[in-house]
Amino acid sequence: MSALRCALIETSEEEAYVAVAKYIAELRDGQQSTFTDECEQLYAAEQHEKLLDKFMSALDAVFAAASSDADLECCLNMMCHLVPRIPLPAATAAAQRLAAALAASTDSRPDKRLLALVTLYNAAYDAPTKAAVLLQALGYAKAAGLSDTMLPVIRAHADSWPTELGLDAAGERRLFTACADALEGCTRKPRTAAREGVRLLSKCLVTYEDAPAAELPTAVPAAAHVVAEFVRSPDVFQFDLATNPAVAQLSSVKEHAPLHRLLSIFLKGSVQDYQAFVATADGTAALAAAGISGEEALAKMRLLAFMGLAxxxxxxxxxxxxxxxxxxxxxxxxxxxxxxxxxxxxxxxxxxxxxxxxxxxAPRTFGPQHWLELQTTLAGWKEAAIMAQQAVAEAGGSAPARSGPSAAPAPAAVRA
Missing domain, CATH: 1.10.10.10 (Winged helix-like DNA-binding domain superfamily/Winged helix DNA-binding domain)
Incomplete structure (x- = not known):
C-alpha cells in the first residue's frame, strides 16, 4: 500500500470565497465567467449581503450539478458563514432568505440541505436569527422525511432552547409545537417520538396557565392532541393538565367536547359512568377522536378506576x-x-x-389538592429533620466527643 502524503497550503479567507465563486461559476456556466469577478469585487468591498444573494441565485445549480459531497458541503458552509458578517438587522433577513432557499426543495439532496440549515443555525450570532432558522429546520426535517435525524437533537436541546433563544411565551409555544410536529414523521422510534412530542406539547400548554382568554383558542389543536394521546396510550395513567385552561376550554368546543367528557370520566368517573357514556353518540365520537377501540378504552378505564379506589x-x-x-x-x-x-x-x-x-x-390526576398534601408532607419531614438535628446537638453538648487514641483514658503510673 502506497504511503499517503499531505501538504498544508496557507490560504486567506478571501481566496476561499473566490474559490467558492469559481466553483459555482463552473457548475452554473461550465466555465469561468463574470460571476467570479462580480463575487470577488463584492467581497473586496465587504458587501457580504449582496455576495450571499449572488451565491444564492445559483443555489439550484449547485445542488443539481455538484458531484462531490465534500465540495457541496464546503460551498454551503461558506454561504452560511457569510451571515454573521452581515450587520443587524439585515443579517436576520439574509439568514431567513438563505434558510428559505435551502428548504425550497425536498427532492434535491435533502440531507445536505438539512445539514446546511443546522450549520446556519450554529453560525448565526443573534437569538432572533437562530430562532427563525431553527423553526425552518424543524419544518424541513418533517417535509423531507428526515424527522429521525432531528429526534436526538430535540430530546437533547428542546428544554433549553427557549432560555438560550430568549423566547417569550408565544415563541416558546411556536417552538414546542414545531418540535412536536417534526417528531410526527419519525419512523425508527415512533413510540419514543410520540412520547417526546406529547411532553413538549404539554410544556406548550403550561404556558397558557396565566394567558389572556383571547389567546386560549390557539391552544385547541395542541390540547386536543395531548388529551387524545393520553386516552389512547396503554401505559400512561396520570394526567396533570385537567385544570389547565387550554385543556378545560375543550369542553366548550363542539368538535372536542365529547373527547373532553371522556377525559373527565377517565380522571374522575367510574366504570359505570364510562359504559353509559360510550353507549351514546358522543361516546362513539369521543372514541373515534382518540383513535381507540371501546374494548381498549374499557381496559384502561378499569385500571384508572382501580387507581381511584386504591x-x-x-x-x-x-x-x-x-x-x-x-x-x-x-x-x-x-x-x-x-x-x-x-x-x-x-x-x-x-x-x-x-x-x-x-x-x-398514584392519583389519576395531580392537582392543587395533591400539591397541598405534598406540601404538608414535606413540612412534616422538615420538622422531623430539625427535631433530629436538635436532639443530636443536645446529645453532643452533654457528653464529650471521643475519637481516636487520645480519647482513651491514660494508664495509671506504675510505682516501684
Whole structure:
C-alpha cells in the first residue's frame, strides 16, 4: 500500500470565497465567467449581503450539478458563514432568505440541505436569527422525511432552547409545537417520538396557565392532541393538565367536547359512568377522536378506576374491586396483577383475607389538592429533620466527643 502524503497550503479567507465563486461559476456556466469577478469585487468591498444573494441565485445549480459531497458541503458552509458578517438587522433577513432557499426543495439532496440549515443555525450570532432558522429546520426535517435525524437533537436541546433563544411565551409555544410536529414523521422510534412530542406539547400548554382568554383558542389543536394521546396510550395513567385552561376550554368546543367528557370520566368517573357514556353518540365520537377501540378504552378505564379506589387506601377488599371495576369474582386478582405490572400501584394480594394491601398508589390526576398534601408532607419531614438535628446537638453538648487514641483514658503510673 502506497504511503499517503499531505501538504498544508496557507490560504486567506478571501481566496476561499473566490474559490467558492469559481466553483459555482463552473457548475452554473461550465466555465469561468463574470460571476467570479462580480463575487470577488463584492467581497473586496465587504458587501457580504449582496455576495450571499449572488451565491444564492445559483443555489439550484449547485445542488443539481455538484458531484462531490465534500465540495457541496464546503460551498454551503461558506454561504452560511457569510451571515454573521452581515450587520443587524439585515443579517436576520439574509439568514431567513438563505434558510428559505435551502428548504425550497425536498427532492434535491435533502440531507445536505438539512445539514446546511443546522450549520446556519450554529453560525448565526443573534437569538432572533437562530430562532427563525431553527423553526425552518424543524419544518424541513418533517417535509423531507428526515424527522429521525432531528429526534436526538430535540430530546437533547428542546428544554433549553427557549432560555438560550430568549423566547417569550408565544415563541416558546411556536417552538414546542414545531418540535412536536417534526417528531410526527419519525419512523425508527415512533413510540419514543410520540412520547417526546406529547411532553413538549404539554410544556406548550403550561404556558397558557396565566394567558389572556383571547389567546386560549390557539391552544385547541395542541390540547386536543395531548388529551387524545393520553386516552389512547396503554401505559400512561396520570394526567396533570385537567385544570389547565387550554385543556378545560375543550369542553366548550363542539368538535372536542365529547373527547373532553371522556377525559373527565377517565380522571374522575367510574366504570359505570364510562359504559353509559360510550353507549351514546358522543361516546362513539369521543372514541373515534382518540383513535381507540371501546374494548381498549374499557381496559384502561378499569385500571384508572382501580387507581381511584386504591389511592390513599391501605387495604382494598376483593368485593370493592369487583364492584368498582365491574368484574366477576374470578377476574379480580388478574386485574390487580395487571395494575401492579403497569406500575400503577405497589400492592400485595392476601388471598386468605380477600384483600389487597396497598403500599403506594398514584392519583389519576395531580392537582392543587395533591400539591397541598405534598406540601404538608414535606413540612412534616422538615420538622422531623430539625427535631433530629436538635436532639443530636443536645446529645453532643452533654457528653464529650471521643475519637481516636487520645480519647482513651491514660494508664495509671506504675510505682516501684
Amino acid at each position: 389511592h390513599g387506601a391501605t387495604e382494598v377488599t376483593f368485593g370493592q374491586i369487583q364492584a368498582a371495576l365491574d368484574l366477576s369474582a374470578e377476574e379480580v386478582e388478574g386485574a390487580v396483577v395487571q395494575a401492579i405490572g403497569k406500575r400503577i400501584a405497589e400492592a400485595r394480594i392476601d388471598q386468605l383475607r380477600g384483600v389487597v394491601a396497598v403500599s403506594k398508589c
